[in-house]
Amino acid sequence: DTEVTQTPKHLVMGMTNKKSLKCEQHMGHRAMYWYKQKAKKPPELMFVYSYEKLSINESVPSRFSPECPNSSLLNLHLHALQPEDSALYLCASSQIRREKLFFGSGTQLSVL
Amino acid sequence: GENVEQHPSTLSVQEGDSAVIKCTYSDSASNYFPWYKQELGKRPQLIIDIRSNVGEKKDQRIAVTLNKTAKHFSLHITETQPEDSAVYFCAASNSGGSNYKLTFGKGTLLTVNP
Numbered sequence: 001d002t003e004v005t006q007t008p009k010h011l012v013m014g015m016t017n018k019k020s021l022k023c024e025q026h027m028g029h030r031a032m033y034w035y036k037q038k039a040k041k042p043p044e045l046m047f048v049y050s051y052e053k054l055s056i057n058e059s060v061p062s063r064f065s066p067e068c069p070n071s072s073l074l075n076l077h078l079h080a081l082q083p084e085d086s087a088l089y090l091c092a093s094s095q096i097r098r099e100k101l102f103f104g105s106g107t108q109l110s111v112l
Numbered sequence: 113g114e115n116v117e118q119h120p121s122t123l124s125v126q127e128g129d130s131a132v133i134k135c136t137y138s139d140s141a142s143n144y145f146p147w148y149k150q151e152l153g154k155r156p157q158l159i160i161d162i163r164s165n166v167g168e169k170k171d172q173r174i175a176v177t178l179n180k181t182a183k184h185f186s187l188h189i190t191e192t193q194p195e196d197s198a199v200y201f202c203a204a205s206n207s208g209g210s211n212y213k214l215t216f217g218k219g220t221l222l223t224v225n226p
Contacts, residue, residue, distance in 0.1 A: 040199075040219070040221075041218070041219070042201050042216035042217065042218055042219055043156065043201075043216060045213060045214070048213070056213065090155065090156070099144040099146065099161070099205060099207045099214075100146070100158060100161070101146075101158070101214065102158075103155040103156050103157070104155060105154065105155045106155060
Protein backbone atom coordinates (compact mmCIF):
# COMPACT_ATOMS: atom_id res chain seq x y z
CA ASP A 1 0.00 0.00 0.00
CA THR A 2 1.69 3.20 -1.19
CA GLU A 3 -1.24 5.52 -0.58
CA VAL A 4 -1.84 8.37 1.79
CA THR A 5 -5.59 8.62 2.31
CA GLN A 6 -7.30 11.82 3.35
CA THR A 7 -10.90 12.39 4.39
CA PRO A 8 -13.08 14.20 3.66
CA LYS A 9 -12.24 15.26 0.10
CA HIS A 10 -14.32 18.42 0.40
CA LEU A 11 -15.45 20.36 3.48
CA VAL A 12 -17.56 23.47 3.86
CA MET A 13 -17.74 24.97 7.32
CA GLY A 14 -18.90 28.10 9.06
CA MET A 15 -16.63 30.23 11.19
CA THR A 16 -18.15 28.87 14.42
CA ASN A 17 -17.93 25.20 13.48
CA LYS A 18 -15.52 22.55 14.73
CA LYS A 19 -14.37 19.95 12.24
CA SER A 20 -11.49 17.53 11.79
CA LEU A 21 -9.43 16.42 8.82
CA LYS A 22 -8.09 12.88 8.82
CA CYS A 23 -5.04 11.30 7.20
CA GLU A 24 -3.95 7.66 7.17
CA GLN A 25 -0.96 5.78 5.76
CA HIS A 26 0.14 2.17 6.05
CA MET A 27 3.63 2.45 4.58
CA GLY A 28 5.34 2.34 7.97
CA HIS A 29 6.40 5.97 7.63
CA ARG A 30 7.24 7.61 10.96
CA ALA A 31 7.21 11.22 9.71
CA MET A 32 3.90 12.87 8.83
CA TYR A 33 3.16 16.39 7.66
CA TRP A 34 0.35 18.88 7.17
CA TYR A 35 0.64 21.37 4.31
CA LYS A 36 -1.69 24.18 3.27
CA GLN A 37 -1.95 25.10 -0.41
CA LYS A 38 -3.69 28.11 -1.87
CA ALA A 39 -4.65 28.13 -5.54
CA LYS A 40 -1.68 28.59 -7.90
CA LYS A 41 0.77 28.60 -4.96
CA PRO A 42 3.22 26.02 -3.63
CA PRO A 43 2.38 23.91 -0.58
CA GLU A 44 3.24 25.65 2.71
CA LEU A 45 4.41 23.52 5.61
CA MET A 46 2.24 23.72 8.75
CA PHE A 47 3.28 20.85 11.05
CA VAL A 48 5.70 17.92 11.14
CA TYR A 49 5.36 14.86 13.37
CA SER A 50 8.34 12.55 13.91
CA TYR A 51 7.69 9.30 15.79
CA GLU A 52 4.24 10.60 16.75
CA LYS A 53 5.72 13.70 18.39
CA LEU A 54 5.26 17.24 17.09
CA SER A 55 8.67 18.35 15.85
CA ILE A 56 7.88 21.40 13.73
CA ASN A 57 5.11 23.98 14.09
CA GLU A 58 5.52 26.71 11.49
CA SER A 59 3.90 29.39 13.68
CA VAL A 60 0.43 28.17 12.76
CA PRO A 61 -2.52 29.90 14.51
CA SER A 62 -4.01 27.95 17.41
CA ARG A 63 -7.32 27.54 15.56
CA PHE A 64 -5.47 24.67 13.81
CA SER A 65 -4.68 21.84 16.23
CA PRO A 66 -2.80 18.76 15.00
CA GLU A 67 -2.93 15.34 16.59
CA CYS A 68 -1.06 12.10 15.89
CA PRO A 69 -2.88 9.31 17.74
CA ASN A 70 -0.60 6.57 16.37
CA SER A 71 2.02 5.96 13.71
CA SER A 72 -0.56 5.55 10.93
CA LEU A 73 -2.95 8.40 11.67
CA LEU A 74 -2.75 12.16 11.60
CA ASN A 75 -5.60 14.54 12.37
CA LEU A 76 -6.03 18.28 12.00
CA HIS A 77 -8.69 19.77 14.25
CA LEU A 78 -10.25 23.01 13.04
CA HIS A 79 -12.07 25.56 15.20
CA ALA A 80 -13.18 29.15 14.62
CA LEU A 81 -11.58 29.36 11.19
CA GLN A 82 -11.55 32.46 9.04
CA PRO A 83 -12.52 32.73 5.35
CA GLU A 84 -8.83 33.23 4.48
CA ASP A 85 -8.18 29.71 5.80
CA SER A 86 -10.00 28.33 2.76
CA ALA A 87 -7.43 26.21 0.90
CA LEU A 88 -6.39 22.69 -0.06
CA TYR A 89 -4.99 20.90 3.00
CA LEU A 90 -2.49 18.21 2.11
CA CYS A 91 -1.18 15.45 4.32
CA ALA A 92 2.12 13.78 3.50
CA SER A 93 4.34 11.09 4.94
CA SER A 94 7.92 9.91 4.60
CA GLN A 95 10.42 7.64 6.23
CA ILE A 96 12.51 9.34 8.92
CA ARG A 97 15.64 10.86 7.36
CA ARG A 98 14.34 9.92 3.92
CA GLU A 99 13.48 12.71 1.60
CA LYS A 100 10.65 11.34 -0.54
CA LEU A 101 7.30 12.75 0.45
CA PHE A 102 4.11 10.91 -0.43
CA PHE A 103 1.16 13.28 -0.59
CA GLY A 104 -2.49 12.52 -0.03
CA SER A 105 -5.15 13.87 -2.41
CA GLY A 106 -6.01 16.64 0.01
CA THR A 107 -9.11 18.14 1.57
CA GLN A 108 -10.53 21.18 -0.22
CA LEU A 109 -11.75 23.38 2.62
CA SER A 110 -14.12 26.31 2.23
CA VAL A 111 -14.82 28.55 5.23
CA LEU A 112 -17.95 30.66 4.92
CA GLY B 113 16.42 29.58 5.96
CA GLU B 114 16.38 28.16 2.47
CA ASN B 115 14.96 30.22 -0.41
CA VAL B 116 14.13 28.66 -3.78
CA GLU B 117 13.53 30.77 -6.88
CA GLN B 118 11.82 29.17 -9.91
CA HIS B 119 11.54 30.42 -13.50
CA PRO B 120 9.58 30.83 -15.63
CA SER B 121 6.22 31.10 -13.88
CA THR B 122 4.41 30.07 -17.08
CA LEU B 123 5.66 28.15 -20.10
CA SER B 124 3.77 27.30 -23.25
CA VAL B 125 5.23 24.87 -25.81
CA GLN B 126 4.06 22.96 -28.86
CA GLU B 127 3.63 19.23 -28.60
CA GLY B 128 6.94 17.54 -29.35
CA ASP B 129 9.07 20.48 -28.27
CA SER B 130 11.32 20.49 -25.21
CA ALA B 131 10.59 22.37 -21.99
CA VAL B 132 13.14 23.61 -19.45
CA ILE B 133 12.37 24.92 -15.96
CA LYS B 134 15.11 26.42 -13.81
CA CYS B 135 15.52 26.82 -10.05
CA THR B 136 18.12 28.40 -7.80
CA TYR B 137 18.58 27.82 -4.09
CA SER B 138 20.30 29.81 -1.38
CA ASP B 139 21.43 27.34 1.30
CA SER B 140 24.67 25.59 0.37
CA ALA B 141 23.80 22.86 2.92
CA SER B 142 20.83 21.72 0.81
CA ASN B 143 21.51 18.27 -0.58
CA TYR B 144 18.24 16.95 -1.99
CA PHE B 145 16.29 18.44 -4.93
CA PRO B 146 12.96 16.89 -5.96
CA TRP B 147 10.54 17.95 -8.68
CA TYR B 148 6.80 17.59 -8.22
CA LYS B 149 4.08 17.64 -10.86
CA GLN B 150 0.62 18.77 -9.84
CA GLU B 151 -2.32 18.47 -12.20
CA LEU B 152 -5.36 20.64 -11.59
CA GLY B 153 -7.23 19.48 -8.49
CA LYS B 154 -4.81 16.65 -7.77
CA ARG B 155 -2.00 15.88 -5.37
CA PRO B 156 1.64 16.82 -6.00
CA GLN B 157 3.46 13.79 -7.34
CA LEU B 158 7.20 13.27 -7.28
CA ILE B 159 8.45 12.86 -10.84
CA ILE B 160 12.22 12.93 -10.38
CA ASP B 161 14.78 13.88 -7.74
CA ILE B 162 18.51 14.38 -7.49
CA ARG B 163 21.01 14.40 -4.63
CA SER B 164 23.97 16.70 -4.33
CA ASN B 165 26.52 13.99 -5.09
CA VAL B 166 25.09 13.58 -8.61
CA GLY B 167 25.22 16.08 -11.49
CA GLU B 168 22.52 14.67 -13.73
CA LYS B 169 19.73 12.10 -13.63
CA LYS B 170 17.45 10.92 -16.39
CA ASP B 171 14.19 8.98 -16.47
CA GLN B 172 12.80 8.46 -19.97
CA ARG B 173 11.72 11.92 -21.26
CA ILE B 174 12.58 13.70 -18.02
CA ALA B 175 16.02 14.77 -16.82
CA VAL B 176 17.32 16.93 -14.00
CA THR B 177 20.70 18.65 -13.84
CA LEU B 178 22.38 20.12 -10.78
CA ASN B 179 25.18 22.69 -10.55
CA LYS B 180 26.22 22.84 -6.90
CA THR B 181 28.75 25.61 -7.44
CA ALA B 182 26.17 27.92 -8.97
CA LYS B 183 23.39 26.56 -6.72
CA HIS B 184 20.97 25.91 -9.49
CA PHE B 185 19.13 22.90 -10.89
CA SER B 186 16.92 22.41 -13.91
CA LEU B 187 14.15 20.13 -15.16
CA HIS B 188 14.24 19.12 -18.83
CA ILE B 189 11.24 17.49 -20.53
CA THR B 190 11.77 16.28 -24.09
CA GLU B 191 9.14 15.36 -26.70
CA THR B 192 6.42 17.04 -24.66
CA GLN B 193 2.88 15.67 -24.76
CA PRO B 194 -0.45 17.30 -23.81
CA GLU B 195 -0.57 15.14 -20.65
CA ASP B 196 2.61 16.90 -19.47
CA SER B 197 0.48 20.03 -18.95
CA ALA B 198 0.51 20.76 -15.21
CA VAL B 199 2.15 22.92 -12.55
CA TYR B 200 5.70 21.86 -11.76
CA PHE B 201 7.33 22.66 -8.43
CA CYS B 202 11.02 22.39 -7.65
CA ALA B 203 12.12 22.02 -4.04
CA ALA B 204 15.24 21.84 -1.91
CA SER B 205 16.07 20.42 1.48
CA ASN B 206 18.86 19.54 3.85
CA SER B 207 17.96 16.02 4.88
CA GLY B 208 20.65 15.73 7.53
CA GLY B 209 18.29 15.65 10.50
CA SER B 210 15.01 14.05 11.51
CA ASN B 211 13.12 17.34 11.20
CA TYR B 212 12.78 17.23 7.48
CA LYS B 213 11.64 20.40 5.72
CA LEU B 214 11.17 20.91 1.99
CA THR B 215 11.26 24.44 0.60
CA PHE B 216 9.28 24.76 -2.62
CA GLY B 217 9.70 27.12 -5.54
CA LYS B 218 6.62 29.09 -6.62
CA GLY B 219 5.79 26.76 -9.47
CA THR B 220 5.72 26.78 -13.27
CA LEU B 221 2.48 26.32 -15.19
CA LEU B 222 3.42 24.27 -18.25
CA THR B 223 0.95 24.16 -21.14
CA VAL B 224 1.61 21.78 -24.02
CA ASN B 225 -0.43 22.75 -27.07
CA PRO B 226 -1.47 19.92 -29.43
